Amino acid sequence: MTVDELYGQANHRPWEGATGPLRVGPHTWFIGQTWIGVIVLETKEGLVIIDAGLSGQMWHIFESIRKLGYDPEHDIKLCLLSHCHMDHFSGIHILQNYSHPVVYMSEIEKEWPYREDLCNGIPAGLDYYMPFKPDRFFDYSRPLEFGGYSIECVLTPGHTPGTTSFFFEDTDEDTGRTYTIGMHGGLGLNTVTDQNFETAEEASAARAGFRQMLLDVRDRKVDISIANHPDNIHFFDRVTENKKDYRSFIDGTVWARQIDEKLAELDALERDSRFAKKGN
Ligand SMILES: [Zn+2]
Ligand SMILES: [Zn+2]
Structure with a gap:
């Protein structure tokens, strides 16, 4: 399927490929579909949700949270946005009006919630944009x-300038x-493909920044990698019959492997770029 179809x-x-609550760590859950989802962390002060979900996905997220024994209206206390693209926040007005979490995002993208043109335009009919106001940076x-x-909230710019990644025990x-x-908050190379740039200099600066960010985080020790776009970590290969058993997600090699896959994709993108120097 194309990205638009996904x-x-x-x-x-959203019922197609809906995961329901899927345990990926001791108190950590993935809720979503095959292409995109949110992370829910159970704490003693309530739930933390990483990313806000798509508008059409919110009922599935709320229903899944109820299945975990929580009340989505009162128990979602914090929302951490990985970056300000619509596929990670189009449902935030539902979340903010119904659940009232404290919403955090990167200050670097502080204009973005009010600027549809910056939020990775979605073809008409697929979703709708509504501006929102974050609470904190x-x-x-x-x-x-x-x-x-x-x-630990770590700035990992590349996919967007404010892309933020999260690490916790x-x-x-x-x-x-x-x-x-x-x-990792965002690994898509769609923002550094040729059509984003006018000149070779712009392209090469953006790609070099993306590459440096990948190298900066590659050697982190991560026992369990989770994702907002499950494909980045080949997530569904690890799902077992028992959706409450997270042990199949324990694998210290996954983190570096997802980074290495992106480095290889970036190499290919640079090699095939119309800005690449051809021959000699
Ligand atoms: Zn994005
Ligand atoms: Zn995305």
């Missing part, structure tokens, strides 16, 4: 402390084991 499926027919100099969790009380969980 978007349409997730937004208009990430402080990249210290972890965000909430409900017993310390969430999650402990399984039954086994006493603690895992480092990591989610």
Whole structure:
């Protein structure tokens, strides 16, 4: 399927490929569809949701949260936006009006919630844009402390200038084991393809920045990789019959592998670019 078809499926027919609550860590859940979803973290002060979901996806997110024994109207306390593209926030007005979480995003994209032209335009009919007002901006100099969790918010610019990635430790009380969980906020190379640029200089600066960001985060120790776009980590290969058993997601090699796949894609993109120097 094309990206537009995947978007349409997730937004208009969200029951297709709906995961329900899918446990990916001791207190960490993925809720979404095959193409896109949100992460929900259970803390003792309520739920943290990473990304806000698509407008058409919100009922599935709320229903899944109810299945976990929470009340989506009152229990979602924080929303952390990975970046300001519509496929990660088109449902935020529903979330803000119904659940009232404190919404965090990157200050670097502070104009974006009010600028549809910046939010990765979606073809008419697939979704609708509504501006929103975030409550706070990430402080990249210290972890965000909430409900017993310390969430490291790391600026990882490339896909967008304010793309933010999240790292936190999650402990399984039954086994006493603690895992480092990591989610990259945005790895799509669609924003550094040729059509985004007028000149070779612009293209090469943006691609060099993207590459540096990948290299900067590649060697992080992450026991469980999670994702807003599941494909980045070949997520569905790991899903087992028991949706409450997260153990198949424990794999310290996944983090670097997703980065290496993007480095290879970036190499290919640069090689095939119309800005590349051909021959000699
Ligand atoms: Zn994006
Ligand atoms: Zn996206």
